[in-house]
Amino acid sequence: MTGSSxxxxxxxxxxxxxxxxxxxxxxFLLVIIPFALLFGVVGTEAGLNLAQVMAFSMLVxxxxxQFTAVQLMVEDAPTVIAxxxxxxxxxxxxxxxxxxxxxLGAAPLWQRLLISYGLIDQTYAVSIARYERPPAMTVKERVxxxxxxxxxxxxxxxxxxxxxxxxxxxxxxxxxxxxxxPITFLALIAPALKTLPHxxxxxxxxxxxxVFSWVPYSLGLIVAAxxxxxxxxxxxxxxxxxx
Amino acid sequence: xxxxxxTIWAVIAGLGIGTYLIRFSFLGLVGxxxxxxxxxxxxxxxxxxxxxxxxxxxxxxxEATDGTPDPARLAAAAITLAVGLYTRNVVASVLVGMVxxxxxxxxxx
Numbered sequence: 001m002t003g004s005s006x007x008x009x010x011x012x013x014x015x016x017x018x019x020x021x022x023x024x025x026x027x028f029l030l031v032i033i034p035f036a037l038l039f040g041v042v043g044t045e046a047g048l049n050l051a052q053v054m055a056f057s058m059l060v061x062x063x064x065x066q067f068t069a070v071q072l073m074v075e076d077a078p079t080v081i082a083x084x085x086x087x088x089x090x091x092x093x094x095x096x097x098x099x100x101x102x103x104l105g106a107a108p109l110w111q112r113l114l115i116s117y118g119l120i121d122q123t124y125a126v127s128i129a130r131y132e133r134p135p136a137m138t139v140k141e142r143v144x145x146x147x148x149x150x151x152x153x154x155x156x157x158x159x160x161x162x163x164x165x166x167x168x169x170x171x172x173x174x175x176x177x178x179x180x181x182p183i184t185f186l187a188l189i190a191p192a193l194k195t196l197p198h199x200x201x202x203x204x205x206x207x208x209x210x211v212f213s214w215v216p217y218s219l220g221l222i223v224a225a226x227x228x229x230x231x232x233x234x235x236x237x238x239x240x241x242x243x
Numbered sequence: 244x245x246x247x248x249x250t251i252w253a254v255i256a257g258l259g260i261g262t263y264l265i266r267f268s269f270l271g272l273v274g275x276x277x278x279x280x281x282x283x284x285x286x287x288x289x290x291x292x293x294x295x296x297x298x299x300x301x302x303x304x305x306e307a308t309d310g311t312p313d314p315a316r317l318a319a320a321a322i323t324l325a326v327g328l329y330t331r332n333v334v335a336s337v338l339v340g341m342v343x344x345x346x347x348x349x350x351x352x
Binding site for chain 1: 245253254256257261262265266271278281287288290303316319333341344
């Protein structure tokens, strides 16, 4: 009896964190739904059939890379170039993967396989923000949280892609939802500016991304991110020495 | 689009598998092994090193205005950041930011 009640209360904690992750992911629907609708419309207009549009959104789940691949195929770019360029857009996710190791590395392999499928900008950003904040979570709670956020975001992502592909140009245009992405990310960046090194890293990232925006294949962002991480680390070391 | 169905499916599969491997990379292969301190120190700054760089060009050169800096969007971005810094509340910042954007775009034709 004791065992089963301990189990059910643990189950409750897991479900609670799944729910909290889902709630934290909800504001991003403002970005995800229009983006997926647009991909459905653009992909269909470009000549993809329904199965192909849906396969993009279900197997890739990375809007910017999907648009890049479709755009390059429309322009008749060599297939290998289309593929590599779109993949380069997603390279930042390797950094997300690395930065989650201290928090999720101890999870069982099947859970890490599942989390990797859902490791998109939004799930990463809300989850790491929660992991870094007290109170500390167990590995199981962290897994439930990120999967909750992903569930909240992924189902509307699939649904809105389907809607866009089916309804096509019937979807009203003109709302300035292009800017929902910067606004939702800014709202996440602000609370992450906890210490001077975080501020230094963010400013370096901003400056370097603008300076290197000419670099092809979205690699300017990777350069900027590496420089910014180094700037944050150097600032942290400098503060430790001074203290 | 002039590609054959097979080519399109190859791009989808390649991009799907490649993206998955990028996401799985460290989380999958490093797993529970401890990372060196210097690497952990760098990784601590991943969110603030990637996300600002991701949005900075979108804020300064919005696609909707063909890359011309837009006062309404710049103001909405600044206010979102300010509310976020002050309240540390993500939902409040998003709401105030979007209301600012819609409001300013309605006022400035």
